[in-house]
Amino acid sequence: MDxxxxxxxxxxxxxxxxxxxxxxxxxAGADTKSHAANAKSATTRGPAREAKLxxxxxxxxxxxxxxxxxxxxxxxxxxxxxxxxxxxxxxxxLRRGMAKMRETSGFFGRLKQLLGATKAIDPRLVEEIExxxxxSDVGAKTTEQLLGSIRDGLQKKELDDHSxxxxxxxxxxxxxxxxxxxxxxxxxxxxxVVLLVGVNGAGKTTTIGKLATKLQDQGKRVxxxxxxxxxxxxxxxxxxxxxxxxxxxxxxxxxxxxASVVYDGIQHAVESGHDVVLCDTAGRLHTKSPLMDExxxxxxxxxxxxxxxxxxxxxxxxxxxxxxxxxxxxxFGSALPLTGIVLTKLDGTAKGGVxxxxxxxxxxPVRYVGVGERAEDLREFDAGxxxxxxxxxxxxxxxx
Ligand SMILES: Nc1nc2c(ncn2[C@@H]2O[C@H](COP(=O)(O)OP(=O)(O)OP(=O)(O)O)[C@@H](O)[C@H]2O)c(=O)[nH]1
Ligand SMILES: [Mg+2]
Numbered sequence: 001m002d003x004x005x006x007x008x009x010x011x012x013x014x015x016x017x018x019x020x021x022x023x024x025x026x027x028a029g030a031d032t033k034s035h036a037a038n039a040k041s042a043t044t045r046g047p048a049r050e051a052k053l054x055x056x057x058x059x060x061x062x063x064x065x066x067x068x069x070x071x072x073x074x075x076x077x078x079x080x081x082x083x084x085x086x087x088x089x090x091x092x093x094l095r096r097g098m099a100k101m102r103e104t105s106g107f108f109g110r111l112k113q114l115l116g117a118t119k120a121i122d123p124r125l126v127e128e129i130e131x132x133x134x135x136s137d138v139g140a141k142t143t144e145q146l147l148g149s150i151r152d153g154l155q156k157k158e159l160d161d162h163s164x165x166x167x168x169x170x171x172x173x174x175x176x177x178x179x180x181x182x183x184x185x186x187x188x189x190x191x192x193v194v195l196l197v198g199v200n201g202a203g204k205t206t207t208i209g210k211l212a213t214k215l216q217d218q219g220k221r222v223x224x225x226x227x228x229x230x231x232x233x234x235x236x237x238x239x240x241x242x243x244x245x246x247x248x249x250x251x252x253x254x255x256x257x258x259a260s261v262v263y264d265g266i267q268h269a270v271e272s273g274h275d276v277v278l279c280d281t282a283g284r285l286h287t288k289s290p291l292m293d294e295x296x297x298x299x300x301x302x303x304x305x306x307x308x309x310x311x312x313x314x315x316x317x318x319x320x321x322x323x324x325x326x327x328x329x330x331x332f333g334s335a336l337p338l339t340g341i342v343l344t345k346l347d348g349t350a351k352g353g354v355x356x357x358x359x360x361x362x363x364x365p366v367r368y369v370g371v372g373e374r375a376e377d378l379r380e381f382d383a384g385x386x387x388x389x390x391x392x393x394x395x396x397x398x399x400x
Contacts, residue, residue, distance in 0.1 A: 094379060094389035097347050097371025101390060106350035107136040108390055111169075115162045126150055129169075137322045138353030142360040146172050163394065170391045176356055177383035181340065182365035184380045185276075185312055191223075191269040192276045193302055193309035195262075197295055197336065198316035199328055200283025203344030203370055205234065207316050208278045209241030210370070210378035216247060220275040225265030226251040227258045227298060230282035238280055245375060248274075258282065258294060259301040266305045279310070292335040299336055314367060316342045317358070320349040329362040344370035347377070352390065359383075 101107040110132045119125055126147055133143040149168050153159035159168060185194065194211075196204045205228070212222045224242055226249060228234035235251045242249035250268050252261035262279050269277045281298060284291045302310040315332045317325040325343075332338060341364050346352055359366055366381040 089382070089385050090379075091385055091388045091393075094369075094371065094385060097369075097377065097379070098352060098389060100347065100350040101136075101352045103350060107132070107352050108392075109350075110136075111391070115165055119162075121154065121159060121162065121165060123151075123154065125165075126154065133353060136351040136353035137349075137357065139323060139326065139357040139361065142176065142353075142357045145176060145360060146356070148172070166391065167394065170387050170393075173356060173391060174383050174387045176360040177366070177386060179359050179363055179365040182359075182381050182383060183367060185367070186339075188308060188311040190273070190275040191266065191306060191309075192311045193266055193269075193279065193306055194276065194312040194314065195227075195279045195281060195295075195299060195302060195310045195336075196314050196316055196342070197281050197332055198283060199318075202283065202316040202318045202321075202328075203342070204228075204283065204316045205237050205241065205280050206373065207314075207342050207344060207368070207370060207378060208238065208280050209245060210375050211368070212241070212247045212278055213245050213375040214378065215276050216245065221273065222247050222276045222278060223265065223269045223272075223274040224249045225262055225277055225279040227262045227265070227279045228282040229254070229256050229258050229261060230284070234280065234282070259297045262298050263301045263304065266302060266309065270305055292331070295332075296335055312339045312367075313337060314340050314342050315364070316344060317354075319343045319346045319352060319354060319369070322351065322354060323357070325354045326357055326361060329358055329364055333362065333364065338364055340365050340367035342366075342368045342370065342378075343381075347371040355386070 095102065101109070103109050104113070111129065114125065114128050114132065129150070130143055130147055133146060134140060138146065146169060149172050150159065150165060153164070153168055159165050185192070196208055198204050208224055212224060215222050224238055224247055226235040226238045228238075229252060232254060239249050239251065241247070250261075250265040252264060258281065265279065266277055268274075279298070279302065281295060282291065299310060299313065313336050315329060315338050317328055319325070321328070329338075329341065341358055341362075343355055343358070343366055346355075346369050355366060355369070358364060368378050369381055369386070371377050371379060
């Protein structure tokens with residue numbers, strides 16, 4: 001064969017091989033390039049995105065309380081709510097507040113002795129429980145309600161051990177206390193107007209100070225209105241709370257008409273953008289009709305400036321006043337549309353059964369309980385938590 005012919009063939013083979021390799025290599029190279037580009041964009045986008053996400057999470061975390069407040073409204077913490085947030089259960093804290101009831105001579109202490117494992121479970125035991133309940137301010141009607149299911153259970157031979165008797169008592173107590181609308185304030189568009197009423201010394205002004213503390217902690221702008229113009233010292237007491245907790249107080253002139261002070265106070269709140277207006281009112285004996293007339297007038301005028309106001313009318317009742325508290329709930333309830341009860345001074349009583357009596361016999365929801373004089377000693381009421389603090393739960397060794 002002609003050598004030139006062979007050289008041409010070899011050259012053609014090489015050229016063909018080169019072209020084939022190039023054709024195979026090009027896509028591979030292009031791919032690598034695009035991976036590199038992607039890798040670059042991934043590395044630049046990755047941290048940027050992470051940083052962005054982190055910033056967003058941070059912003060969300062920061063804005064969370066505000067969102068909770070907006071959703072929950074002023075009361076929410078229904079501390080489930082108005083924690084204006086979220087309410088955290090604190091049975092141990094409530095128990096500490098109600099420590100007197102847990103002493104040997106207190107409501108719980110006496111029940112615990114009776115329901116000790118050594119006592120026989122028979123009708124005699126029910127009679128003894130009845131005595132504890134009656135003498136702990138539960139009242140005859142409510143005591144009957146509490147014991148009904150225990151008597152039934154005994155008859156049907158279902159309550160054969162002490163823990164079952166406790167459980168039956170707890171269950172019925174929770175049912176009686178669980179009046180719809182209990183717990184913290186119900187959300188309302190600002191300004192939300194709240195009237196606090198009650199006999200003298202019940203704890204209205206102190207409750208206002210505590211409630212304002214709670215609401216301010218939830219980010220609310222609160223105005224305290226000194227609607228108790230009956231005593232000069234009442235205005236001062238509210239102002240002391242105001243300066244202690246950093247809350248604005250609206251006070252009228254000395255001896256001003258309480259209704260006009262409340263009107264002017266609400267107007268001030270509307271103009272200056274407060275979220276919640278807490279109106280203090282005068283005490284005095286609930287049987288005195290001038291007080292009721294005055295409160296009706298205050299209530300009427302509180303309706304004038306803001307739609308739906310007053311959004312809450314809370315009756316403040318001294319928890320140590322026993323069956324008197326029931327009487328107060330009746331008197332005030334017939335003069336004003338009460339939206340709830342605040343039961344104060346539960347730290348000062350070994351009885352405490354009046355909570356059950358009011359909830360059951362008056363069907364007014366308990367909104368808060370006071371367990372001390374400090375700003376933080378106001379607790380949003382929750383039937384389950386209250387019963388657990390008072391009567392324990394299934395895990396407690398109640399018989400020991
Ligand atoms: N231990 C205890 N004391 C309380 C509680 N709530 C209020 N007090 C005290 O009860 C007393 C009367 O409370 P006030 O808030 O002045 O009662 P008020 O209803 O405004 O009384 P008037 O203005 O006279 O009608 C004060 O010494 C308070 O510190 C509570 O939950 N526990
Ligand atoms: Mg007062």
